[in-house]
Amino acid sequence: TQLLEQSPQFLSIQEGENLTVYCNSSSVFSSLQWYRQEPGEGPVLLVTVVTGGEVKKLKRLTFQFGDARKDSSLHITAAQPGDTGLYLCAGKGQTGANNLFFGTGTRLTVIP
Amino acid sequence: DAGVIQSPRHEVTEMGQEVTLRCKPISGHNSLFWYRQTMMRGLELLIYFNNNVPIDDSGMPEDRFSAKMPNASFSTLKIQPSEPRDSAVYFCASSFWQPNIQYFGAGTRLSVL
Numbered sequence: 001t002q003l004l005e006q007s008p009q010f011l012s013i014q015e016g017e018n019l020t021v022y023c024n025s026s027s028v029f030s031s032l033q034w035y036r037q038e039p040g041e042g043p044v045l046l047v048t049v050v051t052g053g054e055v056k057k058l059k060r061l062t063f064q065f066g067d068a069r070k071d072s073s074l075h076i077t078a079a080q081p082g083d084t085g086l087y088l089c090a091g092k093g094q095t096g097a098n099n100l101f102f103g104t105g106t107r108l109t110v111i112p
Numbered sequence: 113d114a115g116v117i118q119s120p121r122h123e124v125t126e127m128g129q130e131v132t133l134r135c136k137p138i139s140g141h142n143s144l145f146w147y148r149q150t151m152m153r154g155l156e157l158l159i160y161f162n163n164n165v166p167i168d169d170s171g172m173p174e175d176r177f178s179a180k181m182p183n184a185s186f187s188t189l190k191i192q193p194s195e196p197r198d199s200a201v202y203f204c205a206s207s208f209w210q211p212n213i214q215y216f217g218a219g220t221r222l223s224v225l
Contacts (some may be wrong), residue, residue, distance in 0.1 A: 098212050105154050
């Protein structure tokens, strides 16, 4: 099993603040995905990063894949209540297998 | 497309009963995944199929759990007999083999009393 630890586990911030969520592992992944899950629903893909050092921006969200492809971060600028949810990182191993290893999750609450 | 469809959305049963969860993947997808989510353990992969063939079932907790995919448009996850510790939200997801972008259903919330 390739473990992905996310930090912090819980985060409660005021609207307009910035935040960063971290996803760390001792394993190397061929790609890494970030999902957001809202209550009563399944996770929904936000982004996929593939190359070590890659940075992707999705409006106010910035995703970075570590140079060694073992870690990733998600930075949200000027958080809004609509950003509230469970954020999950998921790594794809380097073998030919097609399964993802999901992180422990960060539960974000943005207070209006 | 309607997305991944799971049924039932909620299931309440008594310990010892058989439970069957159902999943209809997105048409054309050739990979299907079953997950279990709890507060304590997060999102755990139970089993996944490629082209209707089970590829990795190492996440299935024990022999009480079984999964089938008789055709490309339907899969079941069965628990027999169910136990209170099986209470969780069970998700089904489907994808193309490449790229592995998984689309999740809304889940089945299972409560075993």
